[in-house]
Each structure stands twice: as structure tokens, then as C-alpha cells.
Amino acid sequence: xxxxxxxxxxxxxxxxxxxxxxxxxxxxxxxxxxxxxxxxxxxxxxxxxxxxxxxxxxxxxxxxxxxxxxxxxxxxxxxxxxxxxxxxxxxxxxxxxxxxxxxxxxxxxxxxxxxxxxxxxxxxxxxxxxxxxxxxxxxxxxxxxxxxxxxxxxxxxxxxxxxxxxxxxxxxxxxxxxxxxxxxxxxxxxxxxxxxxxxxxxxxxxxxxxxxxxxxxxxxxxxxxxxxxxxxxxxxxxxxxxxxxxxxxxxxxxxxxxxxxxxxxxxxxxxxxxxxxxxxxxxxxxxxxxxxxxxxxxxxxxxxxxxxxxxxxxxxxxxxxxxxxxxxxxxxxxx
Numbered sequence: 001x002x003x004x005x006x007x008x009x010x011x012x013x014x015x016x017x018x019x020x021x022x023x024x025x026x027x028x029x030x031x032x033x034x035x036x037x038x039x040x041x042x043x044x045x046x047x048x049x050x051x052x053x054x055x056x057x058x059x060x061x062x063x064x065x066x067x068x069x070x071x072x073x074x075x076x077x078x079x080x081x082x083x084x085x086x087x088x089x090x091x092x093x094x095x096x097x098x099x100x101x102x103x104x105x106x107x108x109x110x111x112x113x114x115x116x117x118x119x120x121x122x123x124x125x126x127x128x129x130x131x132x133x134x135x136x137x138x139x140x141x142x143x144x145x146x147x148x149x150x151x152x153x154x155x156x157x158x159x160x161x162x163x164x165x166x167x168x169x170x171x172x173x174x175x176x177x178x179x180x181x182x183x184x185x186x187x188x189x190x191x192x193x194x195x196x197x198x199x200x201x202x203x204x205x206x207x208x209x210x211x212x213x214x215x216x217x218x219x220x221x222x223x224x225x226x227x228x229x230x231x232x233x234x235x236x237x238x239x240x241x242x243x244x245x246x247x248x249x250x251x252x253x254x255x256x257x258x259x260x261x262x263x264x265x266x267x268x269x270x271x272x273x274x275x276x277x278x279x280x281x282x283x284x285x286x287x288x289x290x291x292x293x294x295x296x297x298x299x300x301x302x303x304x305x306x307x308x309x310x311x312x313x314x315x316x317x318x319x320x321x322x323x324x325x326x327x328x329x330x331x332x333x334x335x
Contacts, residue, residue, distance in 0.1 A: 061154040069150070069161070076168055083176050084212040094179035094214035098186055101217065101263050110265070113183050116258040121190040130255045131198035134221070141248070142224045145231055153235050159281065160231050166277035167227065171220050174269070180217035184260035192259040218269030219262045225252040226274045 087094075105111040120127050146164070149157040184191040193201055225248055232245035256262040 061158075063150060063154045064158065064161075066150075072161075072165060076165065076172075079169075079172050080212065081210070083172055084210070084215075087175075087179065087212050087214045090179045090214065091181075094181040095185065097178060098181040098183070098216065098263075101180060101265055102183070102186065105264055111263075113257050113260065113263060114188060116254070117183065117189050117192065117260040120192055120258040121195065124196070127192050127259075128196045128198065130259060131193040131196035131201075133251075134193055134255050134259050134261065135198045135200045137252075138221050138224060142228055145228055149231060149235065156231075156234050160227070160234070162281055163230075163274070163277050164224070164227050166280065167223050167274050168220065170273040170276060171215075171218050171223060171270075174218055174273070175212060175215045178217060179214040180263075180266070181214050182216040182261045183263060185213070189260045193261070216262050217266050218273050219256060219266040220270060221252055221256050221262065222249065222267045222270035223274045225249040226271050230274075230278075 102111065102113075105113075120130065142164075146161065149160060183189045229245040229249050233242055236242070253267050256267070257264065
């Protein structure tokens with residue numbers, strides 16, 4: 001009897017130990033699972049906090065490589081220099097084209113060049129100011145704005161840079177195909193830039209040999225000024241900046257006419273090459289958008305046809321008829 005009692009107590013002790021071990025094992029598993037869930041939550045929270053930053057970083061446009069833009073500038077300078085080296089061979093053609101342009105303007109009553117040139121030549125101080133503006137603002141403002149866009153506004157830099165490059169390419173092509181001498185090379189006009197001795201005079205001295213003197217049509221001064229106005233308009237919504245953006249091309253137009261460097265038609269041609277460049281660059285995006293709209297419309301039409309077919313499939317259609325071999329008369333109704 002005593003042995004049985006001892007064996008039962010031992011069995012109870014072993015069972016309690018096994019139950020305690022099982023409970024401890026279950027508790028440890030539960031605690032490990034809780035730790036795993038807490039770790040997963042922490043990782044999920046960290047990923048959720050990091051996701052907006054990664055999205056913003058992915059959407060932020062990166063600057064183009066500076067050496068690529070430098071190579072583009074070198075290529076444009078090489079193209080301009082190649083055309084300038086051959087310009088003197090077409091002097092007579094350029095002078096004839098200039099007279100033709102001036103004659104057309106007189107016919108259209110759009111010839112204020114001579115009056116403006118004569119008026120500015122009689123005002124020496126203003127002539128010095130506008131002559132220096134003509135020689136230097138053209139490069140300083142355009143290249144400075146281009147560099148600022150590269151540094152601060154990479155989101156709009158690429159499209160504007162491409163427009164400026166293509167505008168110059170169009171202008172160089174016209175320089176070669178239709179050379180036009182400026183009004184200052186015709187009789188009755190005064191070369192205000194040379195008489196005012198402007199800083200960086202490209203009409204006389206050592207710099208004259210590096211400039212194309214027969215590149216009046218189109219006016220790249222006007223094209224670049226229009227490009228600057230567009231860039232400022234897109235870069236800022238401030239009213240005073242947009243006012244300056246519109247004033248700059250107007251001042252440039254008056255300056256190039258009064259200094260005897262361009263005709264009125266040259267200004268229109270400069271704006272035209274800028275507009276062509278912008279339209280050509282925007283054409284692929286517009287064609288792609290039009291193609292997507294057409295594809296969406298065709299897909300919707302196809303879905304409507306499928307739905308109509310499914311609706312008709314479940315309905316009783318009118319009586320069918322068996323046609324004769326000649327298909328010109330109904331023989332009898334199909335039962």
C-alpha cells in the first residue's frame with residue numbers, strides 16, 4: 001500500500017513537471033511571437049516613414065551632367081565659327097538680300113530702322129548705354145539665366161535648354177541659306193555700336209573677325225530675349241518678375257533696331273525660329289497624348305460592343321429567315 005502511494009506521488013510530480021514544462025514552452029513561444037510581431041511593426045513603421053522620403057527623392061529631378069552641356073556649347077560655337085569663316089564669300093548676296101528686306105518693309109510700312117538709328121546717333125550718352133547693352137546683355141543675361149536654371153530649376157531646365165539649342169540650330173541654318181547684311185552696312189545708316197566704342201565691340205578690332213557680320217536674319221538677339229522671357233515666366237509667378245520678363249524683349253527689340261543691327265522682319269524671324277523649336281519639341285508629347293486618347297476611346301468602344309453582345313446573347317432575337325440562293329427574296333421562315 002505504501003509503495004502504491006509513493007508511485008502515485010511520483011507520477012503526479014512527473015505530470016506536474018511535464019505540464020509546467022509545456023506551459024513554459026508555450027509561454028516562451030508566445031513571448032517570441034510577440035517579439036517578432038513587435039519587430040515587424042517597427043520595421044513597417046520605419047518603412048512607412050521612409051516611403052514618402054523615397055518618393056520625394058524619386059520625383060525630384062536631377063541636374064544634367066555639366067560636361068554634357070559644355071560639349072553642346074562647344075559644338076554650337078564650332079558650328080557658328082564654321083559659318084562665319086565662309087560668310088565673306090557671300091557678301092554681295094547678303095547685301096542684295098538686305099536691300100530686298102528693306103524694300104519689303106517699306107512696302108508694308110514697317111521700316112522704323114532709319115528713324116530710330118538717326119535719333120539714337122544724335123544722343124551720345126544713350127547711344128553708349130544701348131551699345132553696351134547690345135554687346136553684353138545678350139550673353140550675360142541668357143547664359144546667367146541658363147546657369148541658374150541648371151542649378152535651381154532642374155525640373156524645367158532640360159526642356160528650356162533643348163529649346164535654346166534648337167533655336168540656335170535653326171538660326172545657323174538660315175544664316176547659311178539666306179545671309180542678310182544688317183542695316184548698318186547699307187547707305188544712310190550709322191553703326192552706333194562702333195561710333196560709341198562699346199565694350200566688347202564685335203564690329204571692329206580683333207573681335208570683328210570672330211563674328212558673323214552677315215547674320216541679321218533671323219535676329220538671335222530677339223530669339224534669345226524671347227527665350228529668357230519664357231524661362232522667367234515659367235520659373236516664377238511673381239508679378240514683378242513677369243513684368244521684367246516681358247520688358248526685356250521689348251527693350252532688346254528697340255535696341256537692335258536703333259543701333260542699326262537688325263530689320264523689323266529680322267525680329268519676327270527670330271521669334272518664329274523660337275516658336276518652331278518649341279513646337280517641334282512639344283510635338284512628340286502631344287502625339288503620344290493623342291495616341292493614348294484614341295487608344296482609350298477604342299478600348300471603351302470595344303467594351304461597349306462586348307457588353308451589347310452579351311446582352312443580346314441572353315435575349316430572344318426576332319425570327320430568322322432562310323434566304324434563297326440568289327439572296328434576293330425570302331423563301332420561308334425558319335421554325
